[in-house]
Amino acid sequence: MSRLVVVSNRVAAVSEAGPAAGGLAIGVLDALKETGGVWFGWSGECLAEASDEPTIETRGNVTYATVSLAKRDYDQYYRGFSNATLWPVFHYRNDLARYDRQEYAGYQRVNRWLAAQLKPLLRPDDVIWVHDYHLIPFAAACRELGIENPIGFFLHIPFPVPQILFTVPPHAELIQALMQYDLVGFQTRVDMQAFLDYVVRAAGGQSDGRSATLDGRTCAVGAFPIGVYPDAIAKAAKACAERKVVRALRDSLHGRALVISVDRLDYSKGLVERFHAFEALLAASPGLHGRVSLLQIAPPTRSDVQSYQLIRRTLEAESGRINGRYAQLDWTPIQYLNRKYERNLLMALLRTARVGCVTPLRDGMNLVAKEYVAAQDPTDPGVLVLSQFAGAAEEMPGALVVNPFNVMQTAEAIERALTMPLDERIQRHASMMAKLRESDLSVWRDAFLNALADAAHVALPA
Template sequence: MSRLIVVSNRVAPIQEARPAAGGLAIGVLDALKETGGVWFGWSGETISEPSVPVIEKQGNVTYATVGLTKRDYDEYYRGFSNTTLWPTFHYRNDLSRYDRGDYAGYQRVNATLAKQLKELLRPSDIIWVHDYHLLPFARCLRELGVKNPIGFFLHIPFPVPEVLRTIPPHEELVKAMCSYDVIGFQTEADRQSFVDYIERGQHGTSSEDGMVHAYNRFLKVGAYPIGIYPDAIAKAAEQFTDRKAVRSLRDGMRGRKLIMSVDRLDYSKGLVERFQAFERLLLNAPGWHGRVSLVQIAPPTRADVQTYQRIRQTLEGEAGRINGRFAQLDWTPIQYLNRKYERNLLMALFRQSQVGYVTPLRDGMNLVAKEYVASQDPADPGVLVLSQFAGAAEQLPGALVVNPFDLSQMAEALERALSMPLAERQARHADMMEPMRENNLSVWRDTFLDDLRHVATASSVTAKAVKLADVTASS
């Protein structure tokens, strides 16, 4: 049986790769454990000199990790990946900065990683590459002579052509992406943006079956919305209910309603707008004073990137300003926690709340929205307030969907959620749990890998037929 080779920017440390880890890590590990294989990528460490991969094995899964030099980290990771691609793909061109040196570093690191992976490959391996750090990775492998099936999944949004073209080497990047056999996106809108770039730029054509012919290659392009294991999350949320942190929060609320919000500290998450919409609720509906609190958990991320330092300062300032305006001796409207919590504990905290507040300005999927729903007690569920610009909005019909740029609409949705009758809450929860079970994490993984195997086999047959036709014509 062929091995699965997973390639991602970061490899989860072995001790973290357990059921409490994030959705991607769980999906990757399940696939690897079923087939046997390799998880390859950056260790998260910076090193003085380039080195060979460090190989660790646990069961039938091999972890192959490499360090990055300070230069590689600055140009590939901090530079082009997170100063150019991340903001642009999230429609924040105003925050995007392009530097030719960073782009050269991005290409160099992808090429270096490809060379290191090539030494570990077998002819029958299937390669699954993840996310925006590795857009040109397949092209680098092809240039080294690798003929294995290679698929790519983008976890963040893919922008419309007009936005993508603000990145100077946009065509080179898309052309490199076409070296994959299958490209997967979170939503149909993201898939269509990629196809629009190909067709409107006259770089190729697409067909109704999802096949794209561009730059002399055939590849499949599809939407593969990532899921979760909702029943496992529900079980964890119930089991962790008696943890000290959960009891402390429950006791501290003293019967007040709780709005829960959990996000990485990132400008794409709309955290400032979220605080301001909560402020507007308190302004428009003073009856909620002292009766509801917002708990925002925002673990720090990319702390060495200046843009993220600024968003942290802004958010802390807004929390302080709003609390100063509305707080009472026995009530703090916003509890802002800039730290990380164990995932199962977060699920239990979700279960204690009456509202889940998930309003990113732009997001590929947003698994927090799905996790919030799955964590609820079906007999007395909370209500999800969800941004229309999260991919999850297409899959969670029971959510109150809002425009995160409309503070008044968000405030009204919060008030509606806080006041919603039990029967309506139960019906909305049931409407969301069913599709999450039908399209869980295994379905995402298996659908993508089945398509990759099928397309790679079909491409191989086509290539052989073309070669035979050429030989016949010349004889």
């Protein structure tokens, strides 16, 4: 019987009760729990020397196989090429990207080492599902080791158009590496088309819209928007609604409307622009002073990367400046929290807000948008204000879609959301919940694995 083997840069903590995880961890863990299998990747630990072999732990039907990285590998593979080169470029922030030849060599070296660590764990009929930009060369490394299992790749972040990707010096090698997968999946058709445009227009390959061929190698392609389990989120949000933290938040509002945003502390999330939009709202609508608050939850991430340190300092300064300008003795316009919350508690906090403001400058999907909708009370739902540059914008028909670079447009959308009549809010929420149920997380998983099975001509994991 074939197994599903998931490979990602980080393996989420085995414990179920930790702080809210990112979209990749949530999606992968929920998908694996249904099929069972193996989750392989970095443990998050850095040691003087890398692991000799994976640490194995089994919980239920999921086996966790984790490895530790050496400090040099972490610096070159993770902090370096993955997050100082690929992340900013794939999010269209070439101005923040840097390229170092030694870091790229480390990126390649760690991918080869990870493939060698995984090989002894594999069975001949395993199906391998690789996740995200850290592991673009992983299939090529596996093939060099003689691993013949079907290997699919899913990119959780955006894929840039060729002219943007050209700014990464080894861009041609990255495309050649992606071509070693049997299937390459993207969040949206826009991202998929950007990949195909490179293959056809920049590299001289061919495509029929469902596959790409380059230098004699063909891989299937597809758009597979990641989903959530909306009814499970709704249940968790309702169940946690009376927890102490949630009650304290409601009590602190004194009847004021709440606008909520939840993002990792990252320059791609449009946090500064969001603060400016909220400031523009207060400037244009004095009647809202003392009647609305913005709660921004932004857990710190990659705090050892300079660009992340800068965004944190900028947000602290901007929130302080805006609060200093508008705050009253009994009202602070912006509550800015640099901390994590356990996932179910976070769903209850989302349920409390009249407006969910999800306005990244560029995002592969953004599951917070879907979680906010799913967490709402269907009899009195809040309104989602959503960036047109999030993949979720294609799937959320009831959202107020904005250009986050247009500060006044975002401010006006927040005001419209705050004043929207109940019947319109109910209608918009119902349309989005129907879409979330139609394309939930299991649909994402099954669609990808079915496409991989078709591309590799194998049976699906049971």
